[in-house]
Amino acid sequence: MPTRLVVVLLAALLLLAGCIRVQGTPMPGEAGPLRGRAVFGDLNTVDYCSLFQPAPLRAINARTGPAESSFLTCTVDVATASGPVVLTIGYLDDAEHSQFAGNVNEVRALPRELSVRSYDTYEPGWCFKYLLFSDGVNLEVAARGEGQARETLCLVAGAAVDGVRQNIVTGKVEWLTFRQNSLGRTDACSLARADEVAAIVGAAAAPWQPLIGHWCQWGGAQADAPSVKIEYALHDVRTPGSPAYDDAIGGRQARVVPLAAGYCAVESPHIAFTENDPYAIEIISVYAYLPGVPDACPVARRLAELIWPRLPPTPR
Known part of the structure; x- marks a missing residue:
């Protein structure tokens, strides 16, 4: 393991190039409960791909692509005998906010007061597992695959949890250091006030307070209640069919994406x-x-007009 001085020097050099990764130290042996906040430290900068280990997937005869x-996540394409599966690891949060109430199918106790909660019948084509720590922090591991059997999806998700x-x-957890002006340095919940969101949506919109600042939601306490969400992501522009941002909203390139009746997204590259x-x-x-509203896109545009000017500047 590098000395602290070497790690600091490497970090100082690599910071000039943008995002860097810093590795943690092994957690002591069977020495008491594992707390999520102690394991992960700064939850906002966890590199979720440092948590992925391909060996348990190989043990179930699955092949994995690049992580x-x-x-918010690490995504891995998994090839199984019955077809492709997409594996995601991430969304650290408080269990009270992130797990599906009343739908747990199995709880598996692990040493050091860890447990795994399985939700394999919540939605067809998905299997969700949550690694729950002793302090209530949990990590979501999800496997999805169109037409895949529940057993296959849960086998993949379970192997990923073991890894x-x-x-x-x-001690293989690693952390990212975000570039100057990265979205990663801005708490998504700071980009809008509840009263501003409510004025645009036309309904009360109390904010959720996730443990990590890369997403935020207002409203949506019930499934039929209006809600607004901000989320950060990455996109490789070399991907075939990459979107064109040919609209202009709030002084930025953007695109409007109708998703369903009453559901719309507005995106902007940073x-x-x-x-x-x-x-x-x-x-x-x-x-x-906006349940019951045919077209939510005008509201999504107004929200973007409010939020975009508050983002960190981009190079001209």
Whole structure:
């Protein structure tokens, strides 16, 4: 393990190039409960791909593609005998906010007061597992695959959870350092006040307070209630079919994406995630969900007009 001085010097040098990764230290052996806040430290900068380990997937005869890191998740394409599965690891949050009330299918106790809660019948084509720490912090591991059997999806998600736990115990957690003006340095909940959102939506919109600042939601306490969400993501512009941002909203390039009746998103590109890779671009999206309203896009546009000028500046 590098000395503290070497780590600091490397960080200082690499910071000039943008996003860097700093590795943690092994968690002590069977020495008491594992607390999520102690394991992960600064929850906003966790590199979720440092938690992924391909060996448990190989043990179930699955092949894995490259792990792709983003603000909220690590995404891995998994090839199984019955077809493709998309695996995501991320969304650190308080269990009270992130788990599905009343739908748990299985709870598996692990050493050091860890547990795994499985939600394999919540939605067809998905299997959700949550690694729950002793302080109530949990990590979501999800597998999705169109037409895939529930057993296959949960086998993939379960193998991924085993790998995550091994990496945590052996100190392989890593953290990111965001570039100047990265979205990662801005708490999404600071971009709008509840009264501003309510005035645009036309309904009360109390904010949720997630543990990490890369997303925020107002309203939506009930499934049929209006809600607004801001979320940060990464997109590789070399991906075939990459969107064109040919609209102008709030002084920025943007695109409006109708998703369904009463559901609309507005997206805008920001800056490259690192200076070394100009193709991985930070994206901010604002979502408006208005049950009973045929077209939520005018509201989503107004929200973007409010929020975009408050974002960190981009190079001209």
